[in-house]
Amino acid sequence: MAVRVFIDSVDSYAGKVVSKLISNSVPGATLADIDDASEGSQADYNRNESKENTYEVIGTLKVEGAKKPNWVKEIVSESKQEDLFSALKSCDIIVYNISEDPSLVDQASWAVSALHAEIESFTRMKTFICISNAMTWARTRPIDLDDPEVPFTEDDYRRRKPHQNYKAEISLEKLVVKLGKTNKELFSTFIIMSGMLYGCGESLFHYLFKAAWLNHPYLQCYGNGQNVIPTIHVKDLASIILNVMDGNPRVKYIIAVDDSQSTLEEIVRAVSINLGSGKVKNVTKEEAISDKNIEKADFDKLLVSLRMESTTAKDLNVEWVAETGLVDNIEGVIREYKEERKLFPLRMFVFGPPAVGKSTIVEQLCKHYKLHHIKMTEVIQDAISELERSAARADIENEDEEDDQRAQEDQELLEALQENREQNNGRYDDQFVVRFFRQKLKSMPCQNQGFIIDGYPKLYSQAQELFASEEDEDDTEENLPEYDASIMPEFIISLDASDDFLKNRVINLPEKEVHGSHNTEEGLKNKHYYTGLIRRLARYRAENTEDETVLNYFDELEIHPEHFDVTDDDSPKALNTVKAIIKLIGEPRNYGPTAEELEEIKRREEEERELREAQEKIEREEKEAREAEERAIRQTEWKQRLDEVRKQEKELIDTRSIPLRNYLMKHVMPTLSEGLIECCKSRPDDPVDFLAEYLLQNNPVID
Template identity: 60%
Template sequence: MAMNLCETGCFEIIGTMKDRTQPKPDFVKEIINYETKNQLSEYLIECDIIIYDITEDPDQIDEAVWAVSSLHSELQRIEKQKMFILVSTVLSWARSKPLDQDDPEIPFTEEDYRRRKPHPNFKEHNSAEKTVMKLGKTNKGKMVTYVIASGLTYGGGENIFHYLFKAAWHNTPELQCFGNGQNVVPTIHIRDLGAVIQNIIDSRPRVRFLVAVDDSKNTLEEIVKCISGSLGTGKMRFISKEEALLSKDIEQADFDQLLVNLRMDAVTVKEAMRIRWASETGIVENINTVVNEYKEARQLMPLRAFIMGPPASGKSTVAKQLCENYKLHHIKIKDVIDNALEALQKSASRADGEDQEEDDGKAAEDSELLDTINENREENNGRIGDQYVIRFLREKLHSKPCQNQGFVLDGYPKTIEQAKELFAAEEDDEGEEGKGSYDTTIMPDTVVALNAPDEFLRHRVMNLPETVVAGTHNTEEGLARRLAEYKAYNTEDETVLNFFDEMEIHPEKLDITTDTSDNMSQIVEHVMKLMGEPRNYGPTADEMEEIQRQEEEKRVKREEEERAEKEQREAEEAAERKARQDEWTSRLEDVRREEYELLETQSIPLRNYLMKHVMPTLTQGLIDACKVRPDDPIDFLAEYLFQQNPQTE
């Protein structure tokens, strides 16, 4: 990246992009597309400030060294002082010996940069730093250089820590921590690193080698644990370095950086710069903000939907397909209740166990709650009261999976009172201005009401196979009862939809009788248009492989069908041609036969005439010719026929 200071005092940013197919960032004035280094060199000479980041792409190291060397060789052409900033990494310090063997916790500072020893895989970074520092000392009036030893960056879409955030967001049961996790990892928020660069440009400090890290001294274990607790299951496990290297989710360079063990102090940054810190105390202390930044940058905000409608209207059919397409969690109230009761029973069973003291009384509380619920069920003919159902459902919707990916509520809440209690805001939450107060973390973004006449629903249930109906409420009596309950809960004046209207989340009402497709695919497509594009990482590598395999099978099957269809078509055409040829041949034979018969019929009078009047005379003439043996038999025969012609006589 390079910058020019314009007349208004603002910087005009000119940069290069590794992937030239990506769109230009809004803050960049121009993207340089060059074919040769000479072309790039001309751009660099025209810029006031040149910044090279070699922390993410090792291929940039050689170009950065070339760039600063090229500028140095063109100093005679430079009139205005140039600034060259190299953003490097603390891995060039990774093998440095402690400042005090008796006190290894003393942090390194900028003053110790000459003592730094790089990680074996980051020697090129160290060499680039030396080159930049060296060339910046020869003619400070025309070119000044700075090197920034940056901590591991986080914030935004994440970089080095991305594999941890991704695994936690995908609800991986346990996040992996490499080694024993006790290594101290120097870190800095990406916006704070940008602020350091901005301060260097503005104040031009005398110190030319700067350390850029936040105040945290977090270990890898602390970082993994806080990411797992804030975004995932809260669990982690330690794996060996050898096992970690076999993982496909992390590259060697990232692996090396995560295992760095350094205590560093950014003295110049803290004492000589004025920075409005985004995360001065580190990733652990600011994990909630960092998680939100990660979700927004990666567009991983959850999708939440509610599908309601009368019984047998296809709510579960639609919800299931939406969950499959968007990779959301299908929330069915029966499953929520069963899973919650099972969890309570497991927890309550530990109340009398040996680890009762280590449970902080939770097992006893769950046991007491379970007893209360059982008493409530006995009083309500086996049904659990709404207050417990809603409690279980709120816990489910607030779980990390539902908060990460989102969910589709299938038919619950059924009444407006249930909706008010379920989506009620927490005591410390405030409703949005101009709207009712509700829990924004679980409120559906899309509400769909499926509608159909009772007769249509009865007809649909009656046409269901016996195997599907058996053991369910989808019988004629069961449907009648459930329809009556649905109408009682949703009168003309008061329905669940009224609650969402009051919250300014306007439901979409769909008539399912117009859907003539299989499996209600038309309704599903309509709802998908309402919900918008998916907000996830898309298919995994295994899923992509399966999709490609299915597409290949479809392609092969399609080609076989086309080939079979072509062969069948060609065979039909050949048979048709043969039939037409046979018919033509048959007709031609008939014509020939008819012509022959016609000619035969027409020739009878002439033949009779010839046999009576011509053939006797001709025969006698031939006999005479044989007797006489004239020199010209033809002339003789002609003369004979002329003389014997009856007309002549």
């Protein structure tokens, strides 16, 4: 019958590691000697293959609707308490981790109390394990005031005093210990007090690793940095939990910390030196509180100062990943961090003839992938500037001997560079250029994010010297030349175009685009003279024949160049070529937007939308007002014109009606008046007919 284990929040930072290790472990495997404990050991953590007779893991999700981890058999909803309790009762071991999420304290308290109330119905022993953290010890007084470096052990757990924000956690610890004493044969409880977790992508210390990886000028150390932080690798915590599940030890309160007694400053400095600039800046607590990159709860954890020693863990069969602590194992921890976060450097080399558009394309690729653009002129300028700054310290007294020696060496190198440049018509020998390039490519920013080299090396021999291995490489494949894998590009992009195309492109470039560029060498005046391009293009073709080209160097290493013909790319800034290269390379390998950044992007988009709508509304209202005003003006004009037309028509009608009126008054009206008088006198039956007959008989004859 499978041993069922309930683990809360299997999708959380620690929950993923703990649940994965347990799901790949055979019950009781840790009870054997380390040499014999091959199954279920820490070494099996990263194996995904299923094994028989392993622990069966069920659990809850921290993020509702998140994908179920492959190694978890079943997910239970926290919202349905009846279903959750039924799942708890079906499990032999229940693990609640309150060290990461304080909101789980109430649920863990309910779970242990509800299970304890059902002890009589248990058919076999159940184990309840609560993972707490060092904040429940935060205000504990030193064991020996005269010797504050004496560490706390499990024997001192009754003396512990919690941080003011962790009183609920210590109450839960006491409840768990108390309920475990009622019936030890059926219900066994444990408290595992975890040190501050690190490893596997980081959680508490993630702000440090991220800032270092993103090349911040320095890492912040809160306060004076002399506080000792109890720590443990998250895999080592998982291994201790597994041992407790298997062995049911006599000690019910277990401290899970590594052997380090590292201060905050030591941790910050180790991360900065091995992943960042190597610089550390102490900031006050007031400045730290305003830092949006860290939560208030994490800030409290970073300021805790406790010396602790795990005596029980030493008796367990723990295969330690980082027994000596974070600082001593920083290289492995950084490697885990990059692997878990998928932060792999992307290294490229873009090659092609002059004027083909290398820099334009590289700039867009660097922006898309957040890489460093490596250009020869900038590499040399930066190296010379750094040498000048270093050499300037040579004349300063009271410097330490090592720093003074380096300043002297840099001064001598500057002098050699100056002499070399004068002898080579303003150019430097390849040995110096290669040296500066290697320094740049070996720098932490290039090693973290990656880089795109723009146009150098130009020759096979330069590539050999630049990428040559400084040490014997055991990992290089047989019969392949040795090279430095840390700076070797993994993508070789060759931009191709005909000479006629390049000449036409340059001669048709706007003046502002060619001013100050290589294309103005020896005078590109009014787009008619381009001898600089002709000379450079001829040299490029001579140096890159079919049999002799720098691309052959990469081909021999089986890093085969990808060719892109830009002749038919008439898109702005060669956008079509850029898209084709992006399709070849794939997705970026760096930090995407964080939740805060996504929120900020969403907020900015919303503000821009509201601003755009407000602007459109104003423009619409202004347009409607203008149209209304124009309509009013037109209506006024139309009314005036209509009145004028009517007036003119009336005057015309009046003018044209005068002769007719005169005629009627002289010849018609007298006879008509007489006829009407006679009609009134006679009163005929048909007045109209009478009047018509009268007018006919008395019609005046006009000559």
